[in-house]
Amino acid sequence: MEKLEIALLGEPVLRQIALPIDDVTSTDIQQLAQTMLFTLDGSNGVGLAAPQIFESKRIMVVASKPTPRYPYAPTMPATVMINPEFMALSDDMVKDWEGCLSIPSIRALVPRYHLIRVSYMDLTGQRLEVDFEGFIARVFQHEYDHLNGLVYLDRVDSNRDIISEAMFLKLIANDN
Numbered sequence: 056m057e058k059l060e061i062a063l064l065g066e067p068v069l070r071q072i073a074l075p076i077d078d079v080t081s082t083d084i085q086q087l088a089q090t091m092l093f094t095l096d097g098s099n100g101v102g103l104a105a106p107q108i109f110e111s112k113r114i115m116v117v118a119s120k121p122t123p124r125y126p127y128a129p130t131m132p133a134t135v136m137i138n139p140e141f142m143a144l145s146d147d148m149v150k151d152w153e154g155c156l157s158i159p160s161i162r163a164l165v166p167r168y169h170l171i172r173v174s175y176m177d178l179t180g181q182r183l184e185v186d187f188e189g190f191i192a193r194v195f196q197h198e199y200d201h202l203n204g205l206v207y208l209d210r211v212d213s214n215r216d217i218i219s220e221a222m223f224l225k226l227i228a229n230d231n
């Protein structure tokens with residue numbers, strides 16, 4: 056399978072509202088999911104939304120694991136989420152660092168809900184409900200934003216919360 060090109064900030068597809076999927080079990084959607092899993096696997100990313108590979112559809116993958124880009128990430132099996140929804144279970148918001156495969160070389164502090172209840176369809180079309188907190192809740196909200204034409208830079212409180220990836224790597228090296 057070929058790793059797909061990642062849409063970079065400035066591509067119109069990243070600013071579109073992605074369309075709901077009504078044929079979850081179709082070959083097209085199953086193949087798209089496998090391509091997304093494969094693309095994410097080779098990327099050091101912890102999540103990927105279909106608009107990032109030029110498919111304006113409501114499907115995303117959350118795949119938290121420690122990588123050179125996110126050395127402190129918890130481990131969670133790669134999970135395909137179709138037509139996802141979520142609600143915050145508390146008003147608590149936490150600021151932490153995010154990056155994005157579509158915005159290379161940049162990191163920023165982004166406020167996100169700490170605890171959320173997520174609902175999504177899996178690859179069989181079954182709707183599941185699960186609660187996420189902390190880093191995985193953050194990844195979910197980041198990918199979910201991509202389905203609505205938003206990127207994490209839209210969420211930062213101040214431009215001063217944006218730094219280069221090289222500086223970010225220095226910061227976390229000093230923390231550990």
Ligand SMILES: [Zn+2]
Pocket residue numbers: 154155156157197198201
């Ligand atoms: Zn992203």
